[in-house]
Amino acid sequence: MTPALLDPAGPTFRQRALCAVIRAGRRTLAATPLSGSGPTSALSAALHRLAFPVAGTVVPYRGLRFTTAEGDRCVATAMLGGAYESLELDLYERLAARASGIVDVGASIGLYSCTGAAKMRPDGRITAFEPVPANAEALRRNLRLNGLADRVRVEEVAVGPAPGSLTLHLDPANSGGHSAAPDAFGPGGRTVTVPRVALDAYPWERRPDLVKIDAEGYEVQVLRGAVRTLAQGRPAVFVEYVPEQVAACGDDPREILDALWADGRGVFVLDKVCGVVRRADRAALAALRARHPHCDNLLSVGRPAHRALLPEGSARVWSCAG
Template sequence: MDLEQISRKSLFGQLLRLPLRLIPPEMTMPIWLGKLAGKKWIVGAGRNGCWLGTYEYDNQRVLEKTLKLGNTVFDIGAHAGFFTLLTSVLVGDKGKVFAFEPLPQNLGYLRKHLSINSITNATVMAAALSDRSGMASFRETSGSYQGGISSQGTLQVKMVSLDELIASGEIPVPDCIKIDVEGHEKFVLLGAKSLLESAHPTIFLSIHGRPVYEQCCQLLESLGYKIQVLDKPDGGELPKNLDLIASYPG
């Protein structure tokens, strides 16, 4: 059960969350469920579902079925590191994870989570990914796990593209890329176009907005990728925010 799927406005949701408010945000808790059970998580670093182990549970299951020992994974928009931890476990000691995150508060939590869990196969990249390199304005919203590149942002962050990083030899070619960047998904893909054309990594994509969904699908399909929407509703329109997996045939 994903706690975040239970409405905060419902009586059940309010009762369920009431005792969670008593936990100090700086407290470190063992993760309860899933592949990360027993790993440590700082309560105030993100949603309660993280330390409960239920955060985006369906996406956890898809990653578990897809990743293999020894894989190289890019976690783009790593936030406080929940999926960085998960993928580091799934790819094993011979695998590698590169976690990209521009927000200083998230970077602090991300590095702390890797440290307190003795993770040695993950590398933190303090940057936002886009279609070009330079500096960008970053907009912070409520909660450290949210935010995105915006002309209205007040925080200046380093911006890079995957193609440039790979061409420079700074990072290896990945087997899988997970992207959750609050509406900037198309630009991350554009900045990785050469990589997608040549290496065809599997892509897990969190989409924020129907226009972004259409733009990303058009780009990926033009490169030969097949798109599968996860948890697609039966009939009716697709939700505004959704997750998809893009894979290259063969």
């Protein structure tokens, strides 16, 4: 697919307005029976087609350019909001700028891989793991679009506790929502079976300084296969933490906390609602059973140099009250 450039002046008023309507609708309906229903999904799809009538439209974000995976109706609208993953990416950029090796598990279309490759030192390299073919295609396309393909090695495989294979259930609208949970999208949905590797068994050219894991509930399995990788060199680790997604994959979310706190590491909550980074309270996180609006991404650091990059106020303890 040849990307079609968005208006050179940037997103149009119409595109921004339509995407704002889509985002507002999703927020309003998030906790209601209408969320994800047939009529709601159809309306969202129609609005998305009005905003992006040309497949492969390039969306500018944080100084880079991105195309979305085929069928996605979520990522472009989120990017045009201007604050998509902004707290996480601000901190990720700080850490990436001092990294020679980065691992991106669940790279999707390459938001973190492209951002890391653009910010890391000249001799740095990224290994990006993305098992879904449509996402991997968009990832490679976005790396080429931003002139970063020579800095990122794309592995079209899943990551887990050991080499093997994994069946993924595909989200029909969100390229970042594909899941290993068997009941993620109801019966009869599309699936894909992909090869699987373990980070501890991967033939690294260089050990990572920074690891990002976003596996839609499969994080426990990823971490089970990364014990040596995290112990050797003590990289900083970004992990998505959504307890109900982890439970849907058959795992205990507390295993994520065990891995993040191992070897005297410090763990921090990235509170994107309040726009702050705060020291995590393990008991408070262990008590969560569902997605918390203030807390779905954690950072674990073991090196003093990484702690020094945390923003002011990060030593204060985060609470579930936000």
